[in-house]
Amino acid sequence: MPGTEFIVPTERIEDFAYHVEVFGDRAEAMKPVLEEITDKILERERRMFETRGATSGVYWAPLRGSTIRRKTYAGDQLVRSPLIASGDLMRSLSVRHAKYQRLSVDDKGIDFGTTHPAAGYHDSGTRHMPRRPPLIIPAKHAHEYIGMLNDFIYGEGNYA
Numbered sequence: 001m002p003g004t005e006f007i008v009p010t011e012r013i014e015d016f017a018y019h020v021e022v023f024g025d026r027a028e029a030m031k032p033v034l035e036e037i038t039d040k041i042l043e044r045e046r047r048m049f050e051t052r053g054a055t056s057g058v059y060w061a062p063l064r065g066s067t068i069r070r071k072t073y074a075g076d077q078l079v080r081s082p083l084i085a086s087g088d089l090m091r092s093l094s095v096r097h098a099k100y101q102r103l104s105v106d107d108k109g110i111d112f113g114t115t116h117p118a119a120g121y122h123d124s125g126t127r128h129m130p131r132r133p134p135l136i137i138p139a140k141h142a143h144e145y146i147g148m149l150n151d152f153i154y155g156e157g158n159y160a
Helices: 010-027 031-050 065-070 088-094 119-124 139-153
Strands: 101-106 109-114
Touching: 010 139, 031 088, 031 101, 031 109, 031 139, 088 101, 088 109, 088 119
Parallel strands: none
Antiparallel strands: 101 109
């Protein structure tokens, strides 16, 4: 109504202020949910190597016959797969504390990657090798992680 003044009851303002403070505090201490997201990323990277990229939505080009013949068979079918020679690149992206891994998780975020010498070649490809990106976070997983962050901030998740 014109000229009518609306006054918010004090208890609603205090309740709102309390929730803003709680949500803000949780948003500044997100390490528990970021650790859980990291575990999911590592597991999904492992699956991506096992499926030759298929679980990421970007199926890696198969190895050429000459490459398969040249690679050493070490008793494991994965050794004959793209991006896997010694397994170091795969482990650096799928196992915590692995050689070549760059992983840091704190309240502000996740810093994750690999310093493996071959990672860049696989990510961009070369004249003799097609592009087979070893680290992909598909949109559906990114949306899941955003949901996990929201649940954590608003107190809807089960986090320590």
